[in-house]
Amino acid sequence: MPLLKAEPAGSVKSLEELFAIAAAMEREAAERYGEIAGRMRREGNSALAEVFERLSADEKGHLAGVVHWSQETKGQAPDPARIRWELPETFDDEGAATTDPQLLSVYRALSMAVRNEERAFAFWSYVAARAESPEIREAAETMAHEELGHVSILRRERRNAFHAERRRPDTARDDGPVSFADLERRLAELLDPLVARAGPRDSGRLAVFADEARRYAQELDRSPIALPEGMPRGTPPDDPVTLAEFLTDLYLEAGDILRDEVALEQVQALAGSAIARLAWLRADLPELKKT
Secondary structure, eight states: OOOSOOOOOOEEESSSHHHHHHHHHHHHHHHHHHHHHHHHHHTTTTTHHHHHHHHHHHHHHHHHHHHHHHHHHHOOOGGGGGOOOOOOOOOOOTTTTTTTTTGHHHHHHHHHHHHHHHHHHHHHHHHHHHHHHHHHHHHHHHHHHHHHHHHHHHHHHHHHHHHHHSSSSTTOOOOOOOOOHHHHHHHHHHHHHHHHHHOHHHHHHHHHHHHHHHHHHHHHHHOOOOOTOOOOOOOOOSSSHHHHHHHHHHHHHHHHHHOHHHHHHHHHHHHHHHHHHHHHHHHHHHHHOOO
């Protein structure tokens, strides 16, 4: 279960418990996003304050939906006392609560929100897979489906934020069209210098990722895959983690819209590799870049 830091410590035994867990998760997210929004306001970053305020409002809306579902199904609001075990961590602000607002961006804020929704999806998928009754499985599957819908919406907003940031006068460039092959080549170029700087434990893995990216670029030159509509043109991001995450999203988006079976199989394989690559880079590369 790679999206969660730890497996749930127990299983859901009743709908009342499921509603209580869902409400607790949504309430925590709403409160944490609200706290970050308040900090952004106090420190003068109104653009980010508005992003986190909207995220908080969205989570409050999700909470209201859970409360309504509980009342409609069981005749009462979710009761926190129904939770019998410690829940796994599904919300992570990734330092947004303490990072200098000048180092944050709308793209990064939405990226964090995407990952939180992905963890919630993983949690409910786990609950559904281990449900002991059909009604709990169906309810957990409904929650997982809703979280996946939130992921889709946030990913779309994150892409829009990326496009907007790339169009800013201080960052916009027009160096010609960008393709999947160009992006993989650029990732290899960004990883190459880090191989020499990494220790023995990490240098081998980085070298594999760099070589893998070059191989994918060559494959994509031979069998190009059309980029999803709206892809920005110009120089790719200069941060390897941002670029790896951007590539992952693009592969997943392309997989959603492709109809050609050969191209779909190709992009699905690339998406699987990109997800594994991103997980490692996201976890380990920040520390390597400090050295």
